[in-house]
Amino acid sequence: MSNILPTTVAPETFALHGSYDPLRSEGSVKPPLFATSTFVAGSAGELARWFRQAYGLDSGHPGQPDGLIYSRLVNPNLQICEERWAKFERAAQAALFASGMAAISTTLLTFCRPGDQILYSAPVYGGTDYLMTHLLPSFGIGTHAFLVTDGPVQVGELLRKALAAGPVRVVYVETPANPTLALADLRGIAAECASLDPRPIVVVDSTVLGPVFHRPLELGAQVVVHSATKSIGGHSDLIAGIVAGSNELVSTIKASRTILGTMADPHTAWLLLRSLEAYKVRVEAAEQKALKVARFLRAHPAVEKLYFPGFTEDAVQMARFDSQCEGHGSLMSFTVRGGRAEAYRVLDALAVVKLAVSLGGTESLAEHPRTHTHSDVTDADLDRFGVCEGMIRLSVGLEDADDVIADLKQALGRIG
Numbered sequence: 448m449s450n451i452l453p454t455t456v457a458p459e460t461f462a463l464h465g466s467y468d469p470l471r472s473e474g475s476v477k478p479p480l481f482a483t484s485t486f487v488a489g490s491a492g493e494l495a496r497w498f499r500q501a502y503g504l505d506s507g508h509p510g511q512p513d514g515l516i517y518s519r520l521v522n523p524n525l526q527i528c529e530e531r532w533a534k535f536e537r538a539a540q541a542a543l544f545a546s547g548m549a550a551i552s553t554t555l556l557t558f559c560r561p562g563d564q565i566l567y568s569a570p571v572y573g574g575t576d577y578l579m580t581h582l583l584p585s586f587g588i589g590t591h592a593f594l595v596t597d598g599p600v601q602v603g604e605l606l607r608k609a610l611a612a613g614p615v616r617v618v619y620v621e622t623p624a625n626p627t628l629a630l631a632d633l634r635g636i637a638a639e640c641a642s643l644d645p646r647p648i649v650v651v652d653s654t655v656l657g658p659v660f661h662r663p664l665e666l667g668a669q670v671v672v673h674s675a676t677k678s679i680g681g682h683s684d685l686i687a688g689i690v691a692g693s694n695e696l697v698s699t700i701k702a703s704r705t706i707l708g709t710m711a712d713p714h715t716a717w718l719l720l721r722s723l724e725a726y727k728v729r730v731e732a733a734e735q736k737a738l739k740v741a742r743f744l745r746a747h748p749a750v751e752k753l754y755f756p757g758f759t760e761d762a763v764q765m766a767r768f769d770s771q772c773e774g775h776g777s778l779m780s781f782t783v784r785g786g787r788a789e790a791y792r793v794l795d796a797l798a799v800v801k802l803a804v805s806l807g808g809t810e811s812l813a814e815h816p817r818t819h820t821h822s823d824v825t826d827a828d829l830d831r832f833g834v835c836e837g838m839i840r841l842s843v844g845l846e847d848a849d850d851v852i853a854d855l856k857q858a859l860g861r862i863g
């Protein structure tokens with residue numbers, strides 16, 4: 448039996464067999480959990496050589512040592528998972544983190560120093576908003592928001608304004624945006640960045656759609672980040688993050704990860720290996736159910752507006768969907784007629800759909816962005832971003848779609 452997998456296999460095939468030789472682990476079909484903090488070396492000299500490679504003491508570039516040293520640097524479960532995920536993303540390399548926020552903050556701290564500037568799209572996930580508006584500025588890093596709906600001309604104008612304050616190192620884009628699901632013009636933004644010297648690194652948070660439906664690296668981004676807590680983990684039983692991109696950029700981010708200690712632990716990586724096996728099947732199935740739910744919500748009289756990629760009358764947004772996305776995903780928001788009281792009444796009446804934050808799990812979840820996930824964003828900003836009082840965010844899971852629809856119907860019946 449040969450354990451050499453052709454490099455041409457599809458990501459979902461690689462997710463089952465790639466980067467792992469069962470015969471090196473007692474024939475175990477599944478990669479075992481390497482629950483160890485440290486690894487034995489054959490000799491003191493060999494261990495010294497690995498350290499020199501890991502820290503780049505000879506080459507000047509921290510890199511992958513020939514052997515395993517310590518699980519903060521690398522662990523087989525992380526390594527297998529990272530190589531399998533890189534295939535989905537069609538990236539040279541990936542890096543696993545303890546959370547989505549660990550992936551985002553480590554990436555930004557890798558490339559930005561006091562005096563540097565970051566442009567970011569808005570709205571973004573509430574934690575990322577806090578990082579941009581409070582934490583990074585407290586380290587002397589300037590941050591400047593543009594609306595995710597803005598076109599490249601407006602982003603270009605803001606880029607030039609930010610440049611007056613210092614070099615723009617990163618343009619950070621969350622697309623589709625959480626919770627409005629609005630899409631950025633990624634190609635246009637990347638083209639604006641490519642015209643600058645030094646060229647800002649375009650970092651995209653692709654948590655909402657993921658690589659089956661949306662591949663930012665093919666649209667001009669250099670780095671993709673995900674909260675792997677969401678559809679990548681997919682079972683709402685772990686917290687993790689992933690970064691993907693070129694060997695050069697991801698190796699640099701990994702070198703910071705080693706020192707900041709923001710890597711995922713082996714058990715999380717092992718759970719993610721389970722998750723990756725059915726990743727494509729899960730997200731495609733959830734999308735089909737979400738489409739049915741979206742059609743129901745769009746037609747319901749108590750629903751004022753539906754926010755779901757590809758379900759829009761806005762011609763600019765529709766053009767961005769058609770040219771950048773290969774699917775709708777399973778996250779949507781909708782506004783109910785009325786305001787917060789009506790939204791709460793619907794949320795409190797749900798039974799099949801659970802009232803909880805997070806998204807991308809096997810179960811359907813709903814929440815009120817304005818007072819839950821995005822409660823740390825100012826009211827003025829929430830108004831500007833269109834996150835209104837009547838908005839409910841819904842992540843559709845793998846329940847029977849008709850059960851989810853019946854649940855939404857009875858809950859919406861409380862207000863209209």
Ligand SMILES: Cc1ncc(COP(=O)(O)O)c(C=O)c1O
Nearest residue numbers: 546547548572625654674676687
């Ligand atoms: C779009 C997006 N990015 C990042 C994060 C942060 O991820 P984590 O909770 O895994 O740190 C979230 C969490 O909800 C998110 O929705």
